[in-house]
Amino acid sequence: MSPTPTHCPYCALQCGMLVGPGTIAPRDDIPANGGGGDVSGGGALCQKGWTAGELLATPDRLTVPLMRAHRDAPLQPVTWDAALDRIAGEIRRIQRAYGNEAVAVFGGGGLTNEKAYQLGKFARVALRTPNIDYNGRFCMSSAAAAQNRAFGMDRGLPVPITDIAAADTILLAGGNVAETMPPFVRHLTAQRERGGRLIVIDPRETPTARRADLHLQVTPGTDLALANGLLHLAITEGLIDKAYLDERTTGFGAIRTVINGYWPERVERITGVPVPKMREAVRLLGDAANALILTARGAEQHATGTDTVTAFINLALALGLPGRPGSGFGCLTGQGNGQGGREHGQKADQLPGYRKIDDPAAREHVARVWGIDAGDLPGPGLSATELLNALGMPGGPRALLIFGSNPVVSAPDAATIEERLAALDLLVVADFVPSETAARADVVLPTAQWAEETGTITNLEGRVLLRRAAVPRPPQVRGDLEILAGLAGRLEAPGRFSAEPAEVFDELRAASAGGLADYSGITYERIVAETGVFWPCPGEGHPGTPRVFLDRFATPDGRARVVPVEHRGPAEDIDADYPIYLTTGRVLAHYQSGAQTRRVRALLDASPEAFVEIHPDLAERLEIEEGSDVRVTSRRGGAVAKARFSTAIRHDTVFMPFHWAGAARANLLTNPALDPTSRMPEFKVCAVRLEKS
Ligand code: SF4
Secondary structure, three states: OOOEEEEOOOOOOOOEEEEEOOEEEEOOOOOOOOOOOOOOOOOOOOHHHHOOHHHHOOOOOOOOOEEOOOOOOOOEEOOHHHHHHHHHHHHHHHHHHHOHHHEEEEEOOOOOHHHHHHHHHHHHHHHOOOOEEEHHHHOOHHHHHHHHHHHOOOOOOOOOHHHHHHOOEEEEEOOOHHHHOHHHHHHHHHHHHOOOEEEEEOOEOOHHHHOOOEEEOOOOOOHHHHHHHHHHHHHHOOOOOHHHHHHHEEOHHHHHHHHHOOOHHHHHHHHOOOHHHHHHHHHHHHOOOOEEEEEOHHHHOOOOHHHHHHHHHHHHHHOOOOOOOOOEEEEOOOOOOOOHHHOOOOOOOEEOOOEEOOOHHHHHHHHHHHOOOHHHOOOOOOOHHHHHHHOOOOOOOOEEEEEOOOHHHHOOOHHHHHHHHHOOOEEEEEEOOOOOOHHHOOEEEEEOOHHHOOEEEEOOOOEEEEEOOOOOOOOOOEOHHHHHHHHHHHOOOOOOOOOOHHHHHHHHHHHHOOOOOOOOOOOHHHHHHHOOEEOOOOOOOOOOOOOOOOOOOOOOOOOEEOOOOOOOOOOOOOOOOOOEEEEEEOOOOOOOOOOOHHHOHHHHHHOOOOEEEEOHHHHHHOOOOOOOEEEEEOOOOEEEEEEEEOOOEOOOEEEEEOOOOHHHOHHHOOEEEEOOOOOOEEOOOEEEEEEEO
């Protein structure tokens, strides 16, 4: 049997793979000109991709439905009918007693477009609840909110990834691609070989920062001030593009007063970045014929995330970058389908095609496709953190259905989330491994995983790809679409809930038609023939849109919005009791909550446990020895992990990866303070104290 061309289960690069029984290899259909083939991964896989096959045979794979008779009883195998009947019966009972909104749904940025779409439809049509959100709220929402505000549309990268190589200067704020998506570095290498320059903004000297021409080692939580400071310098050094600003933007006049307050010496005091380095960064950007400004989670996961991304967009607009071929502003999406997952309706405020749920025309269009009355569609629901914190509270949801997410490890202030899950009448988790969240469920539904089912994902470029089934699934396992169809039937939901990915995709195409993320011209056949199609693609004769905003932005007047934003600092600053900053992130060998990668032997061998990265000078002051257990305490609680010394981190900051469960969970410490616009929590900075454990 020849291997099937498909894509990796993990990050948003969605590297191409050839998968057969027991084999994985990079795809070899890579044209040198960047058209077709595995463009995003450049024909490479990282260690996570190479070892993904082990997931298919993980010894603790969930293969039958599990259910517990009551909260203190153990999970026991049951039939699918017993599991689905119990869920449907409990949903009916809870909704009769407490109203439709008492049942909530939580999705994931790793779900295929078809699943994300069907989950949104299931919540609104079968459950008639407004309360659906997903873990992408933790990941992508601030960049999305800022791009929507400035450009009228959010597509992670506005240009194909191959444009990276052609950029004379790249500014990457808060991204560590050398560890999170290593094949991306090939594009940076190609850029360097052309003479291009790379600037990295990061509190840590990460492997990505080490390969940069310029590293701005910013104090955690001060990226916004730095971006405003760079714009100040761009203005004073005469580097802004006045003709572009006049022709393609509005609001630049109003920003000048704000930016006047970000003179270099003040910004150095706030950010810790020396003035000469700021000047060099601005010159590298201002002198470049083509430049890209990119943000990632380091700049975005803050209570000021939307405004921070806006500050970088303002800088890009002042330099005349967005909407020019080979230049622009973009964000690096993290999760496998982080882009598509935020377009088709699993977000609390959204309908398919990136439509807003409170837009009457959007509601009419989608209701027509779904065969219901627009008046029967619920309005916006609670965002992810608010939803999780409302579980089991008076007036809050009493049942939660989770698909493709592990909030016990990945949500901020995770101990509180555990308490809220325990307060539910019903917790249902659909997953293919017994994650830390599944272990707490009343009903666990065993689902198919990446290489066992077909569906589309949209990678970080906005390119829609087909992830094809390559191996058979265990006999009793069902796909999420089958599960939703089974529940919708039991709940006598109106309309059709197909379990076939191709049928669901056709419905998604119709529902997205005319929306910002218009997939109506994309078919499975085209994706295969063209190796991906970029949205928007409003007709089968349309070529797709590799580069957006070339003629106009997606705002009513076609102009981008320059929005003044002020530095406000972290929601929780250091003080005498909690004198050290904690920042969190990923390591090379693991992905997100680690529910998948902690089950792969080679990845566990490479990175077996959590750690606290600490500067040796700080460790000496605190009498902490390398390799010893360190207790890290924040206002939310405490975590314990081994000390790992590094001179790559600032003296006032420690770093913990967030992939581990139990006492080493970084999210026992993190601050659930939310960005007021995107509702994204502040994962990237909180105040802690350290002591020997
Ligand atoms: Fe590519 Fe990301 Fe998979 Fe690594 S984890 S192989 S970078 S898609």
